[in-house]
Amino acid sequence: MNVPFKRILAASGLVLLTACTGQAQPAAVPPVPSIDIPPNVSGTVSSAVPQTPVEQPPNSPNKPGPGDAPQPVVSGSGECKAADLTVSVGGGDAAAGTVYRSVVFTNKSDKSCTMQGFPGVSYVTGDDGHQVGPAAVRVGVKGAAITLAPGAKAQAPVGFVQVGNFDPAVCRPTSTRGLRIYPPHDTASMFLPLPGNGCAGTPPGQQLSVKTVGRA
Numbered sequence: 001m002n003v004p005f006k007r008i009l010a011a012s013g014l015v016l017l018t019a020c021t022g023q024a025q026p027a028a029v030p031p032v033p034s035i036d037i038p039p040n041v042s043g044t045v046s047s048a049v050p051q052t053p054v055e056q057p058p059n060s061p062n063k064p065g066p067g068d069a070p071q072p073v074v075s076g077s078g079e080c081k082a083a084d085l086t087v088s089v090g091g092g093d094a095a096a097g098t099v100y101r102s103v104v105f106t107n108k109s110d111k112s113c114t115m116q117g118f119p120g121v122s123y124v125t126g127d128d129g130h131q132v133g134p135a136a137v138r139v140g141v142k143g144a145a146i147t148l149a150p151g152a153k154a155q156a157p158v159g160f161v162q163v164g165n166f167d168p169a170v171c172r173p174t175s176t177r178g179l180r181i182y183p184p185h186d187t188a189s190m191f192l193p194l195p196g197n198g199c200a201g202t203p204p205g206q207q208l209s210v211k212t213v214g215r216a
Helices: 005-021
Strands: 085-094 098-107 114-115 120-125 130-132 146-148 153-161 173-182 192-199 206-212
Touching: 085 192, 120 192, 120 206, 130 173, 146 153
Parallel strands: none
Antiparallel strands: 085 098, 098 153, 114 146, 120 130, 120 173, 153 206, 173 192
């Protein structure tokens, strides 16, 4: 039995169409654009989240403070160290529950030396001179370097907050024998007899504050 001509023609057309088009092709996927990750200062790529620097204690003699820009130092004069100095307390005034006195440094050596920045100041008590509560908080900016000739003086204003301003349960008022003083940029301390009261606890505000050294 002969196959009808139309059926043959239809089958031929289907074969021809398949041969011409082939199988259906998937749509082309565009390439993913690359992202340039900027290198860090060391020249390596880093995805780590930057970490907040750890603060040094407020009474640390080397802790940078606001405005700590380099200042010129007089040639031939080294920094004044605890061994070169004597320390005393000067007069002051009072305002809003805070008494202000000056810690006075005197150059007892036979050579000139320089001072610049904030001294470390804290309350101490007991025969072992242990610290009472937080050390002084720095106030203001770092001043210029000053030169002390033998016998010359420099001073740093210190604020003493009346501990009665704080909640006794938080402050834990404690009798103090005096102050431990660190000259700027020195790790050796000096003792200044000055009986009073401090907070053995951590009050909500500073119990001591200190400004940069200046000429007396």
